[in-house]
Amino acid sequence: MSSQNAPLKAPEVGISGKKIVYDKDGKPCRTCNSLLDFQMVTGKISPGAAVKAQQKLHQDPQSSTDFPPDVEQIGRSSWTLLHSIAATYPEVPDSQKQQDLKQFLKLFGNFYPCWFCADDFKSYMTKNEPKVSTQEDFGRWLCDAHNEVNVKLGKPKFDCNFWRRRWKDENE
Numbered sequence: 174m175s176s177q178n179a180p181l182k183a184p185e186v187g188i189s190g191k192k193i194v195y196d197k198d199g200k201p202c203r204t205c206n207s208l209l210d211f212q213m214v215t216g217k218i219s220p221g222a223a224v225k226a227q228q229k230l231h232q233d234p235q236s237s238t239d240f241p242p243d244v245e246q247i248g249r250s251s252w253t254l255l256h257s258i259a260a261t262y263p264e265v266p267d268s269q270k271q272q273d274l275k276q277f278l279k280l281f282g283n284f285y286p287c288w289f290c291a292d293d294f295k296s297y298m299t300k301n302e303p304k305v306s307t308q309e310d311f312g313r314w315l316c317d318a319h320n321e322v323n324v325k326l327g328k329p330k331f332d333c334n335f336w337r338r339r340w341k342d343e344n345e
């Protein structure tokens with residue numbers, strides 16, 4: 174086969190420096206990669222243009238808000254939802270509320286749009302059963318779960334003593 178006809182090798186790493194995630198059918202996963210990595214790997218923009226757009230995004234984070242959400246936007250919005258649920262969960266929930274929250278987390282894991290994020294989150298929940306007996310228990314459990322992802326992504330751990338101040342009441 175001539176080099177002209179040789180199939181293009183799918184890139185393994187994006188301009189973000191992260192591994193490109195592919196769906197089970199071999200296509201790049203839209204909701205598992207950053208927008209620019211996805212656009213670059215699907216040939217919508219050149220690697221050079223992707224690097225320029227990345228620099229622009231650093232200067233103006235709003236510049237990509239009209240695109241479908243990528244792994245980071247989905248993640249930020251989801252953590253906001255989850256921590257806000259913790260902040261409004263009853264201090265001492267009845268058993269129905271506790272069951273409902275466990276069920277919600279299970280379904281959340283089943284429907285989370287980034288498949289490999291969901292797989293890791295579900296396996297975290299299997300090893301570390303969600304603590305739903307009180308608001309404080311759940312807030313801390315969730316903070317630990319979020320820290321697990323932070324560590325995986327090379328981000329600093331959040332001090333869980335401050336979860337209420339971050340998500341419930343800045344004066345706490």
Ligand SMILES: Cc1cc2nc3c(=O)[nH]c(=O)nc-3n(C[C@H](O)[C@H](O)[C@H](O)COP(=O)(O)OP(=O)(O)OC[C@H]3O[C@@H](n4cnc5c(N)ncnc54)[C@H](O)[C@@H]3O)c2cc1C
Nearest residue numbers: 244245248249251252289290294316317319320322331336
């Ligand atoms: C269940 C789940 C699994 C994910 N798995 C992956 C994955 O495998 N790979 C991947 O690339 N992305 C994953 N993400 C997305 C990732 O966690 C981030 O949301 C994304 O990278 C954007 O990060 P960010 O720096 O904007 O802040 P985020 O991590 O989204 O955090 C938002 C805000 O929460 C606060 N915060 C940070 N840590 C904590 C904590 N421990 N407790 C309480 N508050 C905190 C901070 O104020 C921060 O600004 C996942 C998201 C979710 C919801």
